[in-house]
Amino acid sequence: MLFRSLRISPSVALFLLFCAFLGWQLSHGPIAGQPIDPPGPGAASPRQTPRIAIVTLITQEKSYIHMSLRNKDHYARRHGYDLVVDYEAHSQRGTTWWKYNMMERLIKTDKYDWMWWIDFDTLITNTDIKIADIIDETLANVTNAHEIDILTSHDCNGLNTGSFVVRSRESAAKYLRYTYDLHAEAKQRGEQYSEQDAMKKLQEIDPLVAKHTVQVPQWKINAFPPEIACFDESKKVWEHGTFVIHFAGAWAHLKDDDPTGLLMRKYEKEIVWGDWEDIY
Known part of the structure; x- marks a missing residue:
């Protein structure tokens, strides 16, 4: 009867009631599911956790296999990284070269942002520390952070590839x-290059490779104990x-x-x- 006396159709009345409800809802806060304050064009986006693979290789029986694997698996689980281990090496250049084959293979999968190679005769002695944070800290201190593909460290003999980080992209x-x-060129001259020698030489003779590489202090990613006194210029044991x-x-x-x-x-x-x- 009310609708008839006001000469308002039921459909119009329902619409007016909906508008009244909507106005009340907006006056009391945002509609569920809608952002409170959408970020503007200059707002920082939330930091995305990088996809990281920890990569290593063991091809022989050793007394410390379980210890090394347990340590690296525990660390990977703790921080949500992948642990990639090969137990065979098929490089014609020698076993140590297989680390580069593994890196290339993982780059082709496009599953990772960074890959951390770590030799098997290592222990991660502080699993609180994230390799992702070390990468961020290192890149924050260089002007060409977006161009960096390889993070390496040195010991008393120069480059040491026992622990180094590679960005997962084709340029690397x-x-x-x-x-x-x-x-191959060294072999033709009757010389023998290890994978470490070759990477060191490449950084010396190719300015572009040197530009895309940054040196990390040895103690940060590749520390030696006092029993093996072969430190970089920091001399930090x-x-x-x-x-x-x-x-x-x-x-x-x-x-x-x-x-070992x-x-x-x-x-x-x-x-x-x-x-x-908190891990298992």
Whole structure:
């Protein structure tokens, strides 16, 4: 009767009621599911967690296989990284070259933003530290951050590829392939280049590769213990709380039937693991 007396059709009345409800809803806050304040063109977007693979290789029986694998798997689980391990190497250049083959293979999958190569004779002694944060800190200190493809470290002999980081894109894969050419050229001259020698030489002779590479202090990603006193210019030895420890060339520094295993077992006690209940 009300609609008839006001000469308003039921459909118009329903529309007016809907508008009244909508006005009340807006006066009390945003509609559910709608952003409160959409970001403007200059607003920073939320930081996206990079996709990272931890990459390593073991092809022989060692006394510390379980220790090394457990350590790296624990770290990968803790931070949501992937652990990629190969147990065979098929490079005609030698076993150590297989690390570059692995990197190239992973770049082709387009699954990762960065790949961290770490030799098997290592322990991540502080699992609180994220390799992603080290990458960010390093790039924040260079002017051409978007051009950097490789993060390396040095020891007392120069470049050491026991721990280095590669951006997962074709330009990085290209630099790795260049090292194969250097190896082939050296072989024709009767010389023998390791994968480490080739990468070092490439950075020396190719300004473009050098421009796309940045050196990280050894203690940050590739620290040596006092038993292996071969440090970069910082002269900083591994200490409790350091990120990684590497037992490179332990055989040349310790007189023992199993020098690397001896050091691995000694420093395993120093690992900062974190609460396993939060990981498993």
